[in-house]
Amino acid sequence: MKRSLSLSFLLATLIVLLIASSLQVLAAAPEAGETNDDWLHVEGTNIVDQYGNKVWLTGANWFGFNCRERMLLDSYHSNIVADIEIVADKGINVVRIPIATDLLYAWSKGEYPASTDTSYNNADLAGLNSYQLFNFMLENFKRVGIKVILDVHSAETDNMGHTAPLWVKGAITEDIFKAAWVWVANRYKNDDTIIGFDLKNEPHTNTGDLKIMAQSAIWDNSNRATNWKRVAQETALKILEVHPKALIFVEGVEIYPKDGIWDDEQTNTSPWTGNNDYYGTWWGGNLRGVRDYPINLGKYQSQLVYSPHDYGPMVYEQQWFRGDFPTASDAAAKKILYEQCWKDNWAFIMEEGISPILVGEWGGLTEGGDKLLDSNKKYLRAMRDYILENKYKLHHTFWCINIDSADTGGLLTRGEGTAFPGGRDLKWNDNKYDNYLLPVLWKNNQGKFIGLDHKIPLGKNGVTLGGGSVVIKYGDVNTDGNIDAIDFALLKAYLLGGNPAIDTKAADLNLDGAIDSIDFAVFKQYLLGAVQTLPLSR
Template identity: 40%
Template sequence: MGLFKKTTAVLCLAAVAGTCFGGYSPASEKVNDTAFAAVDDSGDDWLHTKGSRIYDMNGNEVWLTGANWFGLNCSENAPHGLYARDVDDMLQSIADHGINIIRFPISTELLLSWMDGEPLPVSSVQASYNPPKDEVGEDGTVTPAGKYGNINRDFCEADGKTLKNSMEIFDIIMQKMKKYGIKALVDVHSPASHNSGHNYNLWYYEPTAEDCDGMATGHFSGKEITWDNWKDSITWLAEKYANDDTILAYDLKNEPHGKRGYDGSSCPANMAKWDDSTDKNNWKYSSEECAKSILKVNPHALILIEGIEQSPRFDRNATWNTADVFQPKAGEEKWYGAWWGGNLRGVKDLPVLPESGQIVYSPHDYGPSVYAQSWFDKDFSTETLLDDYWRDTWAYINSDEIAPLLIGEWGGHMDDGPNQKWMELLRDYMIDHHINHTFWCLNPNSGDTGGLLDTQFNNWDEAKYGLFEKSLWQTSSSGKYVGLDHQVALGKNGVSLNDFYSSYANSEGSNLDGGKKSDGKPVDSTPASPKPTESPKPTESPKPTESPKPTESPKPTESPKPTESPKPTESPKPTETPNPSEKAVYGDVNEDGKVDVTDLSTLALSLVDKKELKGNAFTNADVDGDGKVGLTDLATIRQYISKKIDKLGV
């Protein structure tokens, strides 16, 4: 979340100062990068996109409906609330309440520490298992293990009290989520591991001669976190989990933002922009390069790309270097305004990797209790919100079938007034238009939105949950929550994806697509044996730093009336023809004599980069024998590697 909520990821520490915490392992002790890498037993839950929808490997439509759980982005380096509640109890409750995916904000600094083999320490987590094993007294009395302390026991070392490091705890949480049928979405929330680190405009911090507004000293006091650090660290995590479909998606950066000052003094290099340049602060270019890097090591992953804050009015001769106008007259505005991360106008002419089949755009949207934007200055309705802001800022991406949307953050206080009205309008619009979403947030310690849980992370706010619950994927009449795992049901009142498509989709349907019933094909549960991937080389890890509070809120501007958006273009077709003298080895795209995940990566990158396959590589990739290579061939090879089909080629 941007603006004022960004300043108040309120610490839990003060409220629990008297709680006894476990210690943590020394950060200087090296750990094995891959020692705790999770390997899924089935590998059948990966997703892909087509038009505005997201589908499973058999072409069944899915709907991601979840919530945020922050803390890994903060100085505690762990999800908040684990000082008061056992992680299994927490995850069970989340699943039982129908949340099928959790968005985990994380910092690049924390990822770099894992990648470097020196995980940052954890605080504000209570973990004990006392005694760690049965104890027999002199009189023969047995004190069973865990009698005096048993909370988050899996976070403890063998002594029952020493806390494991931040990477080990993250890996344990990912493994535990499998039991409850919950999936994960990892969000790179900020460069620094700090509770206000998200206030920084960009996804990297590199002091340069272009720091013309004091970025180096006034906005961010941390050690350099380079553009490559950002890209390499999230790629490292994607490779670490390339064979584990618990983490389905990666949100490349939370709320890129920044705007021009009224006097033109703000440095253009310090604001996120969206153009056709290769400048590092160009979010379109940066997100595209990062997406390519991730898809190279995991072609299955969904890539979430947020918007920016401001974009110039090119129709009024504004450019990325034009100063804003203070209190402009109607018709003289030079910039379109938006929430941080909310402005996706650039996708219309400059989409990111449209041929990949893995891109999801992820704007954030908030109500008037966070900031009194201009589109709230009336008796607003769904239609006025569309006309004044939503349609041209992000909704056109869905309506024009360009790509799926996932509203990564929405939420706020229940005020029985304008903010609650806005939440209900956005909720209903997302339901009516199959828009994926993750609510902000589970945590009660989000300053100006509050959370779904109470101050001790135990009880649910029934009024707020009641509003939110209607937007969770559930069967139409029986009210079963639908999960994203094909084999494991979502909590106690949920069903697995296979159960839904075999028993509910055609009989009662769900609240997706207005209750429309559909046929679906359950996925075979035969375990796959994907080839493990190596972790990238470690790089130097930065130290934790402080980051200042924001000093200015953005000036809202009115959006113009909607204009017609272009239809998505088709993926380019390779022109290279097969070599008739060579016999095809279907699926062996990289021509190494075997068919495995490296062939998927080779084919995915050729489609993304629009590079033609030649000769035998083309012949081997054309597994359906139609004379061209595209997404259908990619999906078929993926099924073969996952052992869902036993033959490639015609």
């Protein structure tokens, strides 16, 4: 009897110590929004969160850190924090931010080039260098529930740097390109505000009809310096070695040989005098090579998303915008685009279960008197409808938020629109937003915008990830509607290495993204009455 009492006392002491140690760990846990639990990965043609819930990336582009000003350019005209807040309030759950390799590489070396001073509009930005300014923007994106995709838009900080065809230029070599990416991945691997990296914006050819392969991006299995498939795969693997939770977005090239073999040193692509040996499309929009030479990331394959770009005729009047397109019905126009451009250049990737797609850039002008405006709006309606038809496997970031894009215009405008606090001389372009972007933003059944953060709602009009679409009854690990000793026993068996069928989302009782002894201790306290509600509120 004496021995039995001692054993009971020992067991009770162990439980108390477990609970006490668990509480100490919980007390030291990060604040809400800082739990680093919003990483995403790919399952089939879906992008999912760590619990396996499908997500839909529905965002927009915001450029400036790729330019000589080294800032979001709308800082010139408005309060940039107010701009970030309205972007969140309008339901944009991810922002693709272009940046330049030389800026990232400078930061990696402890060098911090200055940004243009806009403190006359933004007192909070006074004295901040480019690195401090970038982190200030990230903090504000985090605060309002917006996630970020970082995009190397050009080798050099140059407002026209994107016109250079490759990821190398001047002092920026392939090794520096890779080193800059590894540094930024390592720097932000514990901050899930940046959920992924678009390795290089729009690899393409040299200018003119005569395409010189030594100056142009190609896609095959060779070791050629201009082989974008090789460089993208090698860079992605280096990134994922230090940051295995990041999504990797790989764009296409511009042209692809009809026989799949890159055996020409040069080719003439003129529609009148050319060789007609290559398929052409938008810069970065040609992913035909994925069929012949897919990106292979080995154990990291679940982090890969292919990402073409696509535009309307006011950016460039491609051949599919001629002929029947101008007079076609919307349904017929969409069919033309699908059959002559989308299907074979990139849509086959999601249709055949290879990967989801993120259309990294689409958009265009919606006002003015250009003769191609009606066709441009027809294109926008077609892309909008195609995205909606392929929800969850077709993600997108609209080009763009900025007022500064001459050939597409922006969601911010000085024309017709709605003024907003802090916008000063900028307005929100209601026409463009309401008709083309709003229908393809992620919303729940109540019309609330769904963010990609599990803790922070998306702006004033949104909900957290899971907060508007998935109801989790924490503690009910067998999903029978009750929270009781059966759930507790199942959780214990799970932690001891058994394989009971439990809802792991419901078992994460302290919302740290892991199922462990802390959750077991919290459940024990709940059954004893020491904890009143689940999940544990911190």
